[in-house]
Structures are given as structure tokens and as C-alpha cells.
Amino acid sequence: MTQLVTETEGDQRGNKGLVRAAVAGATGFAGQELIRLLSRHPNVTITMATGSQATSTPRRLPSLSKIWDGTVVPLNAAAFAADAVFLALPEAASAELAPVLLASGLRVIDLSGAFRLRDDAKRAKFYPATASLPAGVAYGLTEFELDAIKSARLLSNPGCYPTASLLGLLPLQRAGLLKKGADIIIDAKSGISGAGKAATGRTHFSENHGSVAAYNPFGHRHTPEMEQALGQGVTFVPHLVPLDRGILSSMYAHLVPGTTAAAVTEAFERAYADAPFVRVTGDALPEIKHVAHTNFCDVGWKVDEATGRVFVVSVIDNLVKGASGQAIQNFNVMYGFDQKTGLL
Numbered sequence: 001m002t003q004l005v006t007e008t009e010g011d012q013r014g015n016k017g018l019v020r021a022a023v024a025g026a027t028g029f030a031g032q033e034l035i036r037l038l039s040r041h042p043n044v045t046i047t048m049a050t051g052s053q054a055t056s057t058p059r060r061l062p063s064l065s066k067i068w069d070g071t072v073v074p075l076n077a078a079a080f081a082a083d084a085v086f087l088a089l090p091e092a093a094s095a096e097l098a099p100v101l102l103a104s105g106l107r108v109i110d111l112s113g114a115f116r117l118r119d120d121a122k123r124a125k126f127y128p129a130t131a132s133l134p135a136g137v138a139y140g141l142t143e144f145e146l147d148a149i150k151s152a153r154l155l156s157n158p159g160c161y162p163t164a165s166l167l168g169l170l171p172l173q174r175a176g177l178l179k180k181g182a183d184i185i186i187d188a189k190s191g192i193s194g195a196g197k198a199a200t201g202r203t204h205f206s207e208n209h210g211s212v213a214a215y216n217p218f219g220h221r222h223t224p225e226m227e228q229a230l231g232q233g234v235t236f237v238p239h240l241v242p243l244d245r246g247i248l249s250s251m252y253a254h255l256v257p258g259t260t261a262a263a264v265t266e267a268f269e270r271a272y273a274d275a276p277f278v279r280v281t282g283d284a285l286p287e288i289k290h291v292a293h294t295n296f297c298d299v300g301w302k303v304d305e306a307t308g309r310v311f312v313v314s315v316i317d318n319l320v321k322g323a324s325g326q327a328i329q330n331f332n333v334m335y336g337f338d339q340k341t342g343l344l
């Protein structure tokens with residue numbers, strides 16, 4: 001693990017927050033979003049912000065000037081003063097750091113995939129740096145895991161594609177409306193920030209602008225995460241689209257014979273009756289612009305009763321509901337705050 005860098009000046013607002021929160025990976029896309037959101041959270045004092053060892057000279061975050069004017073500085077481990085630590089790190093770094101923080105009695109909210117998969121063989125394949133799951137880990141798809149999240153010591157925040165896709169499929173699966181053994185196709189499009197701040201040949205502006213590309217069919221590491229939650233296989237194909245942020249997931253599934261459109265509507269409305277961040281839109285199909293820069297997931301659908309098929313479409317902002325916003329929603333549940341605190 002590289003050294004942590006810390007910010008010890010405390011919350012620049014002078015707010016007497018109840019929970020001291022630290023953000024590791026604060027210079028990344030998800031980490032900066034965390035700082036932006038946490039800085040206005042009424043029950044949080046930001047006590048630490050970190051970057052990687054390679055670029056660990058003290059620095060400000062210019063885009064957050066006058067929102068959060070703290071400094072990202074090298075860690076003095078002895079001064080790691082926090083109650084909860086958000087990890088917005090590459091998964092290998094999370095796999096190494098989280099157990100150390102847990103052993104010190106801190107609660108950890110990890111945005112990486114390091115602790116999402118329960119199956120040892122699948123975890124070894126997709127997240128080889130995570131040798132085992134620490135005690136007290138909970139999968140943080142907030143709308144479906146509230147009880148486990150409340151008592152979590154290590155909150156494993158879902159992936160961005162799984163967040164959008166599972167929120168579109170789980171209401172049908174839980175209501176027993178999906179035909180057993182029939183394939184589910186998940187065709188999802190993501191903006192480029194989903195790949196993090198380091199440009200690659202695929203994510204470079206000149207490559208991506210004006211193009212759309214499928215990548216990693218069958219082999220994406222979010223496939224086992226979705227299959228774990230659904231309890232069945234899926235055909236998942238992600239695509240990169242020339243947007244800076246946002247995910248749109250189009251899902252195609254077969255219904256139990258005889259399922260009506262009204263039964264599908266009832267399943268969605270019942271599942272999200274008390275969910276502050278899921279908006280069901282029925283056959284008014286949602287689009288990314290409706291949720292960009294928010295913690296909302298909008299879910300729409302269309303049923304073809306004649307053939308027993310359902311089309312579901314869900315949209316999120318990958319950096320908010322797909323990462324930092326959902327992490328804070330989970331933090332709120334863990335600490336007994338209203339889910340909406342700091343997010344609306």
C-alpha cells in the first residue's frame with residue numbers, strides 16, 4: 001500500500017459535525033465528488049483527504065475552491081483521526097487498506113469492487129488482491145439491503161453498472177415475475193468518467209468523441225456482481241458513449257406466462273414506495289439528463305403482454321448514485337441519519 005496523505009485542518013466550514021469522515025482517493029473522480037457532497041453534509045466533519053504516494057505533495061482541489069478549501073497532504077498515520085473512512089481507490093489499494101482501518105476500529109465505506117463478491121473463486125478471478133472478506137461486510141445496494149447496512153463495519157458500495165441494472169431488475173425478480181431459466185440481457189451505456197481519471201487508448205477524448213463502442217462482452221467484472229444479487233445468469237454487454245457522466249441500462253427479460261403490465265407496475269411501485277432516490281416513470285422512459293449530478297435512479301419499463309416480454313430502462317449518474325452519492329446514502333443509514341441528508 002502506498003502512503004496515505006491526510007488533511008488535518010478539519011472541516012473548512014467550521015461545522016461541528018457529529019461524524020469525522022475521511023476520504024482516501026480524494027483527487028480522483030469519485031473522491032472529489034465525495035468531498036463535494038460531504039462538505040455540505042450537516043452531520044459530517046471532513047478530517048482527512050488523501051491521494052496516492054506518487055503524487056502526494058500537498059495540494060488543493062481547484063474545482064472545489066470555496067466549497068472545500070482543505071489541503072490533501074501526506075499521511076501521518078498517527079493523526080488519522082476519523083470515525084468513518086470512504087475509500088475511492090483502485091481495488092488493490094482498498095483490499096490492503098480496509099482491513100487495517102477496520103482493525104483500528106474505524107468504519108469503512110469502500111467504493112471499489114474489492115469486497116463485493118462473496119464467492120471465493122469468483123473474487124479470486126476478478127479481484128485477486130482480496131484474499132478474504134473481513135467480518136462485518138455488507139453489500140450496499142441501499143434500497144434492498146437496509147438491515148445489513150445499518151450494522152455494517154465495512155460497507156461495500158455496488159458497482160455503477162450493477163446499481164443501475166439491479167434497481168431495474170430486482171423488483172421483478174423479488175416479485176417472482178421473471179421467467180425461470182430465461183436469459184436476461186443487460187445492454188448498458190456509460191459515460192467516460194466511469195473509467196477513472198487516467199485516460200487510456202479507449203477512453204482518450206479523441207478516440208471516444210463521436211463514437212460508441214461495446215467492450216468486454218461476457219467478461220466484465222460487474223457480471224458476477226449482478227448474478228450474485230439476482231441469483232441467476234445474465235448476458236451483460238457494456239458500452240462506452242461520448243458523455244462525461246451517466247449510465248443508461250437497457251434490460252430485456254421474459255416474464256412468467258400470464259404476467260400483466262399492471263402486475264409489473266405494481267411490483268415497481270411497491271418496491272420503491274419508500275425509496276427517496278428511485279423514481280419510477282412507467283412507460284415514460286427516462287434518460288441520463290434527468291439524473292445527471294443527482295443521486296436519483298429513474299426506472300421506466302414497457303411490457304409486451306402478447307409475447308410475455310418486458311423492457312426495463314434505468315438511468316443514474318455513475319459518479320453520484322453509481323458511486324459517491326450511494327456511498328453517502330449508505331453512510332447515512334449506517335449512522336442513523338435520514339437517507340437524504342446531504343444529498344438533496
Ligand SMILES: NC(=O)c1ccc[n+]([C@@H]2O[C@H](COP(=O)([O-])OP(=O)(O)OC[C@H]3O[C@@H](n4cnc5c(N)ncnc54)[C@H](OP(=O)(O)O)[C@@H]3O)[C@@H](O)[C@H]2O)c1
Nearest residue numbers: 025027028029030051052088089111112194196197318323
Ligand atoms: N468512476 C466511477 O464512475 C466509479 C463508479 C463506481 C465505483 N468506482 C470505483 O471507485 C474507485 C475510484 O474510482 P475513480 O473513478 O474515482 O478513480 P480515479 O479517478 O482513477 O481516482 C483514483 C484515486 O485513487 C488514488 N490512488 C491511485 N492509486 C493509489 C494507490 N495505490 N494508493 C492510494 N491511492 C491511490 C488516486 O490518487 P492520485 O490522484 O494521487 O493518483 C486518486 O485519488 C475505483 O475502485 C472504481 O472502480 C468508480
